[in-house]
Amino acid sequence: EAQVTQNPRYLITVTxxxxxxxxxxxxxxxxxxxxxxxxxxxxRQIYYSMNVEVTDKGDVPEGYKVxxxxxxNFPLILESPSPxxxxxYFCASSYQWGGPSVMEETQYFGPGTRxxxx
Amino acid sequence: GENVEQHPSTLxxxxxDSAVIKCTYSDSASNYFPxxxxxxxxxxxxxxxxxxxxxxxxxxxxxVTLNKTAKHFSLHITETQPEDSAVYFCAARRFGNxxxxxxxxxxxxxIP
Numbered sequence: 028e029a030q031v032t033q034n035p036r037y038l039i040t041v042t043x044x045x046x047x048x049x050x051x052x053x054x055x056x057x058x059x060x061x062x063x064x065x066x067x068x069x070x071r072q073i074y075y076s077m078n079v080e081v082t083d084k085g086d087v088p089e090g091y092k093v094x095x096x097x098x099x100n101f102p103l104i105l106e107s108p109s110p111x112x113x114x115x116y117f118c119a120s121s122y123q124w125g126g127p128s129v130m131e132e133t134q135y136f137g138p139g140t141r142x143x144x145x
Numbered sequence: 146g147e148n149v150e151q152h153p154s155t156l157x158x159x160x161x162d163s164a165v166i167k168c169t170y171s172d173s174a175s176n177y178f179p180x181x182x183x184x185x186x187x188x189x190x191x192x193x194x195x196x197x198x199x200x201x202x203x204x205x206x207x208x209v210t211l212n213k214t215a216k217h218f219s220l221h222i223t224e225t226q227p228e229d230s231a232v233y234f235c236a237a238r239r240f241g242n243x244x245x246x247x248x249x250x251x252x253x254x255x256i257p
Contacts, residue, residue, distance in 0.1 A: 058243050069151075069234055069250045070181075070189065075243040085244055086146065117188060121243075130196060134179070136188040 029054045031137035033118050039143045040108055048103045048140050050118030056135075058121045059101040060085070061093065063114040064139075070117070076101055108144045116140045147172040149237050151248025158225050159256050166251045168235035169217040175237040178218045179245075180209060184231045193220070222253075230255045 031052045040046055052059065060075040062085075072085030076095040090112055092104040101120075105112060121134035148171040158164045170178075176197035181189040195202045195209045195218065202209050206225075211218040222229055235248040 060243060060245065067249065070236075070247040072245050072247075075245070077243055083244065086246060119189075132177075132179075132191075132194060134191045136190070138188055 029135065031118055031120055031135045033116075033137040033140050035140060036138060037141050039145065041145050042109055043107050046105050046108060046142075048105075048116060048118075048142070050101045050103065050137055051099050052101075052120040052135070053099065054120060054122065054135070055098060056120035056122045057098070058123070059095065060119045060121075061091070061101070061103045062117045062119065063087065063112075064117065065114050073103070073116075108142075110144050112142065113144045114142060116142060147175055147237055147244075147246040149235060149246050149248045151235050151251060153251060154249065155252045155254070157254045157256055160225055160227060162225055164222045164225055164229070164253055164255075166220045166233055166235070166253070167217060168219070168237075168248050169215075170237040170246075171216065172237070172239070173216065174239050177238050178209070178211060179236050180220050181234040181236065181247075182231045183234065183250075189234065225255045227255050227257060229253060 034049045057078050061073040062070045064070050071087045073091050074093040076082045117139050118137040123132045125131050151168045179194035182192045183189045195211050206223045208221040232250045232252050234250045236245050238245045
């Protein structure tokens with residue numbers, strides 16, 4: 028079954044305690060991204076990766092790190108979490124195919140990780 | 146950077162009627178415009194997308210239109226059903242680049 032998994036699904040932590048949220052996909056997708064979702068602000072992209080060892084900043088990268096050492100995994104690292112990083116986090120993977128004029132794309136989101144930083 | 150504005154923030158529609166959600170974008174280089182549906186407590190789901198080389202795309206009851214000159218695109222849902230109730234997000238990005246900017250969402254409620 029094609030899927031994106033995230034762990035943990037729920038996490039309560041304290042300010043400054045480093046944490047990692049894992050993301051894994053089994054579809055051999057090249058592209059992966061992290062988003063955070065906050066009420067009234069919608070979805071905002073944190074980081075994305077277009078392939079192994081290729082990562083770049085989204086709209087809200089401050090306070091986050093990522094790595095892409097393997098195609099299937101794209102962990103999100105909070106080195107020193109702060110309360111303003113309390114949010115719902117989604118990982119996603121996507122795949123594009125076709126030519127320049129007829130390009131198609133499919134994208135899958137993980138189930139989400141709800142993080143509370145005290 | 147890209148800025149995407151989405152309207153309205155909430156929309157209530159009688160079952161069977163049509164719903165239209167509109168988005169504008171600021172970066173003229175953006176050429177890929179996906180739409181997502183997020184049901185309560187669920188993950189977002191890509192439901193339809195359009196690229197800048199076409200003006201309209203349809204998939205059953207859902208259609209998306211794009212006006213590149215005015216830099217706006219819209220989601221049209223016809224013959225709405227209760228299961229269409231959800232939050233819908235538009236987004237924009239440059240093709241070949243995975244940096245994606247979202248609108249703030251529209252909460253669509255279908256009234257039986």
